[in-house]
Amino acid sequence: MKAARDPDGAELHHLNKTCELKGKNVLEIGCGDGKFIRQYQVMPRRLVGLDPGLSDLYTAKSNLTDSIKLPYFIQAVGEKLPFPSHSFDIVIFASSL
């Protein structure tokens, strides 16, 4: 996209105001190419991005910046989550409901 999207980080600001991500196990459903997940990747203890689109997930992974905390990316749909019960503190539906 050629636009400057949310350059002041309003989306992350509002998410941070609403819930504490630091030290939590977080799942983002509908992570797409990882634009949003990259903004907060260092905060959670464990972060997983999930999306049905494989090419988006490749882009998400290749665009990651160096960090000691890197998110995992998984191809799946929200209706069938490949995780055991009680395994996340926070689930974010990112434009995916």
Place this chain on the structure above:
Amino acid sequence: MVHALNEAHRILIPQGIMIDLRPLSVDVPLEIIYQGGGESAGMIDMSPDIELDRAADRAIETVSVEQVFRESWVESFDFPYYWKTFRDMKADLKEYWMTDVIVPDEVLQRARILFRKRRPQTQILVRVQMKLGKYEKQKKVIVG
């Protein structure tokens, strides 16, 4: 959507939080901004996705009524997109928003006129309205 919300309920810990973060199908102005001011060229029609929006709202309502999740916070906020040229904006509209929004021709024409006034630091701005809802996991689970 309700299935996805029930799956989210399953994988959340007992005190878990579900966040619904998405753009709303609310018409917004196409603005030309510049150093010291800004003007609206008219409204962008965001209605093409309104049925998806309503379906998501209905799914949230269903899981709230069934006590799968309890709403604890809902707000809306601006998610801005800035373009420095008309060409860039039209390219993005074509590639990413073609099925999501309708920009009437008269709005585009007026925006072009305002843009060509060449005031300092002129940019095109669209502030999409976003919803952020926070929902707490409840004990009850929908069966079936």
